[in-house]
Amino acid sequence: MWGGKTEALISRLVRARIQEIPVLAFNPKKNDRYGTQDIRAHSGAMFPALPVLSGADILEAVQRDQPAVVGIDEFFMIPGALAAVQTLVKKRIKVVVSTLDLDSEGVIWEDLGQLLAMAEEVVKCPAVCAVCKADAYFTYRKGFAPSERLLVGTDDFYEPRCRNCFDEGQEAKRAATGEGSLFEGGA
Numbered sequence: 241m242w243g244g245k246t247e248a249l250i251s252r253l254v255r256a257r258i259q260e261i262p263v264l265a266f267n268p269k270k271n272d273r274y275g276t277q278d279i280r281a282h283s284g285a286m287f288p289a290l291p292v293l294s295g296a297d298i299l300e301a302v303q304r305d306q307p308a309v310v311g312i313d314e315f316f317m318i319p320g321a322l323a324a325v326q327t328l329v330k331k332r333i334k335v336v337v338s339t340l341d342l343d344s345e346g347v348i349w350e351d352l353g354q355l356l357a358m359a360e361e362v363v364k365c366p367a368v369c370a371v372c373k374a375d376a377y378f379t380y381r382k383g384f385a386p387s388e389r390l391l392v393g394t395d396d397f398y399e400p401r402c403r404n405c406f407d408e409g410q411e412a413k414r415a416a417t418g419e420g421s422l423f424e425g426g427a
């Protein structure tokens with residue numbers, strides 16, 4: 241979220257393309273923030289992509305087009321993407337992935353631990369906290385937003401926050417709904 245991770249992904253894919261390496265890029269079909277035919281960064285940078293529903297869709301397209309580099313945007317939104325990445329790297333295909341690592345409760349997305357452990361290089365791209373402008377590693381779900389874990393095309397419901405402002409917001413939401421703190425009695 242405004243952290244430049246999509247820009248970082250696009251710049252690597254563009255570099256491969258300039259090197260005349262065949263590139264194939266994917267994004268989740270349900271990510272309709274800007275439509276699903278391109279990977280688009282907030283800066284306006286774009287790269288053509290195939291919208292997919294699953295990791296199996298990725299493997300099918302790779303089988304057909306035989307790229308040497310594969311880009312995946314919003315990895316966390318594509319079921320089966322981890323298995324697809326594992327298959328691709330065994331085929332000596334270079335894979336570049338952009339993803340959130342935590343959901344809006346601060347819980348690690350499944351598959352992210354394995355993805356990070358497999359990665360030869362990891363670049364964290366912190367966004368800017370919407371409250372205090374510090375580096376933001378958390379995605380805060382605003383109080384009025386629906387509570388599904390995966391909301392799509394709905395930037396209005398989220399904002400990047402640093403840990404302090406994230407914790408304060410979570411506390412305020414719990415107070416507003418009358419729930420006790422999850423960490424009551426903790427350190």
Ligand SMILES: [Zn+2]
Nearest residue numbers: 369372402405
């Ligand atoms: Zn903050």
